[in-house]
Amino acid sequence: MDIKDKIKNIRLLLLDVDGVLTNGEIAYGFDDLELKTFNVKDGLGIKLAISAGLKIGIITGRGSEALDKRVAELGIEIFYQKVRNKIIPFEDVKRNLSIENEQIAYVGDDLNDLKVMKQVGLKCTVADAAEDIKDIADYITKKSGGKGAVREVIELVLRGQGKWEQSIENFLKGDE
Ligand SMILES: [Mg+2]
Numbered sequence: 001m002d003i004k005d006k007i008k009n010i011r012l013l014l015l016d017v018d019g020v021l022t023n024g025e026i027a028y029g030f031d032d033l034e035l036k037t038f039n040v041k042d043g044l045g046i047k048l049a050i051s052a053g054l055k056i057g058i059i060t061g062r063g064s065e066a067l068d069k070r071v072a073e074l075g076i077e078i079f080y081q082k083v084r085n086k087i088i089p090f091e092d093v094k095r096n097l098s099i100e101n102e103q104i105a106y107v108g109d110d111l112n113d114l115k116v117m118k119q120v121g122l123k124c125t126v127a128d129a130a131e132d133i134k135d136i137a138d139y140i141t142k143k144s145g146g147k148g149a150v151r152e153v154i155e156l157v158l159r160g161q162g163k164w165e166q167s168i169e170n171f172l173k174g175d176e
Contacts (some may be wrong), residue, residue: 009162019109023146034064045151052167
């Protein structure tokens with residue numbers, strides 16, 4: 001199937017965190033404190049996507065207060081953390097939303113994303129991803145993880161669905 005047709009089917013965008021929403025670096029502080037850096041352009045993209053009716057979810061192997069905070073800030077309701085096998089929450093989301101593989105896009109960057117990526121309709125990855133992931137991807141972002149790669153995928157999907165302009169209008173209205 002042509003990537004343009006794949007994009008038209010998408011209703012849910014699932015995201016990995018480390019190496020996708022972040023550059024993959026983890027800073028440790030005192031006690032169990034973990035620090036991560038997120039990208040504001042990704043954040044605005046996620047808000048645009050939600051306002052355009054595209055569902056956003058996160059499935060990550062790690063977990064941290066920094067991530068809890070970011071997820072709450074962006075209004076992301078589908079959120080699975082400290083996941084060993086990502087297929088389990090993936091199946092859970094599909095059941096809960098009554099959604100098919102073809103309607104799901106996934107952005108991952110490393111081997112723990114491979115199983116889920118093989119299932120979904122639109123396989124996306126980042127410029128600095130592991131080669132095995134790049135090999136199966138429908139779309140590789142020009143941006144690296146944590147540097148606006150998620151924004152790039154969201155623009156790709158919303159533009160491909162003819163929803164980009166409207167999503168900006170909706171977003172700006174909500175800002176007034
Ligand atoms: Mg990752």
